[in-house]
Amino acid sequence: MSTVRAFSAPGKALIAGGYLVLDPAYNAYVTALSCRMHAVIESREVAAKSKITIDSPQFGKGHWVYEMKDEEFRVEQVEGDLNPFVGAAVETILKYVEPRESFNYHITIYSDAGYHTQQDTRAVKSGNGAKQFLYHLEPIGQVAKTGLGSSAGLVSVITGSLLSVFKKSSLDEIKDKIHNLAQISHCYAQKKVGSGFDVAAAIYGSIIYRRFHASVIDEYFQNPKQEKLQEIVNNQWDFKHVRCALPPGIKLLMGDISGGSETPKLVSKVLKWKNEDPNTSKLLYENLNSANMSLVNALDQLHKEYEENESNYRDNLNKFSTNSIISSNLQSLVNSLHDIRQYLKKLTNLTGADIEPELQTILLDACFTLPGCFGGVVPGAGGFDAISLLVVESKVDQILNQTMSDSRFSNVSWLNLHEEAEGILEENPADYKDLSA
Numbered sequence: 001m002s003t004v005r006a007f008s009a010p011g012k013a014l015i016a017g018g019y020l021v022l023d024p025a026y027n028a029y030v031t032a033l034s035c036r037m038h039a040v041i042e043s044r045e046v047a048a049k050s051k052i053t054i055d056s057p058q059f060g061k062g063h064w065v066y067e068m069k070d071e072e073f074r075v076e077q078v079e080g081d082l083n084p085f086v087g088a089a090v091e092t093i094l095k096y097v098e099p100r101e102s103f104n105y106h107i108t109i110y111s112d113a114g115y116h117t118q119q120d121t122r123a124v125k126s127g128n129g130a131k132q133f134l135y136h137l138e139p140i141g142q143v144a145k146t147g148l149g150s151s152a153g154l155v156s157v158i159t160g161s162l163l164s165v166f167k168k169s170s171l172d173e174i175k176d177k178i179h180n181l182a183q184i185s186h187c188y189a190q191k192k193v194g195s196g197f198d199v200a201a202a203i204y205g206s207i208i209y210r211r212f213h214a215s216v217i218d219e220y221f222q223n224p225k226q227e228k229l230q231e232i233v234n235n236q237w238d239f240k241h242v243r244c245a246l247p248p249g250i251k252l253l254m255g256d257i258s259g260g261s262e263t264p265k266l267v268s269k270v271l272k273w274k275n276e277d278p279n280t281s282k283l284l285y286e287n288l289n290s291a292n293m294s295l296v297n298a299l300d301q302l303h304k305e306y307e308e309n310e311s312n313y314r315d316n317l318n319k320f321s322t323n324s325i326i327s328s329n330l331q332s333l334v335n336s337l338h339d340i341r342q343y344l345k346k347l348t349n350l351t352g353a354d355i356e357p358e359l360q361t362i363l364l365d366a367c368f369t370l371p372g373c374f375g376g377v378v379p380g381a382g383g384f385d386a387i388s389l390l391v392v393e394s395k396v397d398q399i400l401n402q403t404m405s406d407s408r409f410s411n412v413s414w415l416n417l418h419e420e421a422e423g424i425l426e427e428n429p430a431d432y433k434d435l436s437a
């Protein structure tokens, strides 16, 4: 195997399952996006001390060096500002691998344009033209994010690339271990055990996801010993990641609202209400979950319909987009999106958390009148960040044109994204040459 290898992992949109996914009783529907985080890893001549260097040339001060200190596999950062996600990924992997031979790995990170604002950037293409990335002047912490899960992608590609080279493995052989390690590192960097759907999507791609029990990771945080880490990472975790993808001809359209929301604040409001009113919350969670599962079921039925009779399926999509007849499976899709919104609106009113605030309600109602639109939701934690629509693919251009001159959509920027269902992938290192010059 070549000494240079490259990997990429996708960003995400949580289409259904926000808040519920924090509880291992419920499933969520997560779509992986065409916006990906990349890592190019190279083994360099070994120096006096074993070290890992990470460069993120698209951002100011994007340079971090970590040295391994002793036989305990302790890591010390010797260059760069604090980057908790990079630090946690490097530290955890070394503790897990216990490398006995000296090493000097150099990783270069590249992130696709969708993760961050595109203002004040310069585009740079790789030598062979296969990849293009935007370069910012500011350090990463000062560049506005879009909420597609940059830290989950980052931790996943750093973990994936290092474990692949240390173990001299292909991704498929070690994917579950990469997942477990990335979840642990991401939780450690965030100082909390979240639902982990973003890391799971970065590794496994578009998935129906049910979370692991927080105790799996808590146990290690309480006893952060090497043996414990190895035991936990090598164990089979009790969680669900079943591959999924949108049915053919149906496209996810994401609109950036650039209002911004703080997920932790929204989550704490919802959890407070849930504790204070267990009966009402239980009922609402159950109803919201039924609507979420109706969406999953409708998408599944549409796949089956496509496999059984493709021309009939395409005909139904056409009829829907020209506003005449709607087939029963497409009607179920419309109904499920509508129901999800009703329950998220209830959650908004009962908790006081701006999950589907009035402005988003007005916007989503307007979106429903667009040609070929099945409906839409506020993804993830909701708020003023974004909207996600499911639309007939052949109508996308018309939607983009129509909304450009319609004042109801003046605060929406349609994102240049689509579903790319694949999780972490090995890439061709030649596609990244001459980027960081």
Ligand SMILES: Nc1ncnc2c1ncn2[C@@H]1O[C@H](COP(=O)(O)OP(=O)(O)O)[C@@H](O)[C@H]1O
Pocket (backbone or CB within 6 Å): 056, 059, 062, 083, 084, 085, 086, 109, 110, 111, 140, 141, 145, 146, 147, 148, 149, 150, 151, 152, 154
């Ligand atoms: N391209 C990158 N290079 C280096 N660090 C990055 C990069 N992208 C993200 N990060 C790290 O992830 C942090 C953002 O994580 P977070 O606040 O969880 O946002 P997101 O919702 O996009 O995951 C950044 O402050 C930085 O530490």
Ligand SMILES: C[C@@](O)(CCOP(=O)(O)OP(=O)(O)O)CC(=O)O
Pocket (backbone or CB within 6 Å): 013, 014, 017, 018, 019, 020, 021, 022, 147, 148, 149, 194, 195, 196, 197, 263, 267, 379, 380, 381, 382
């Ligand atoms: C509320 C949640 O269930 C979903 C949040 O989804 P987002 O996609 O909004 O996530 P961030 O990128 O971290 O803001 C919290 C969770 O599952 O961690």
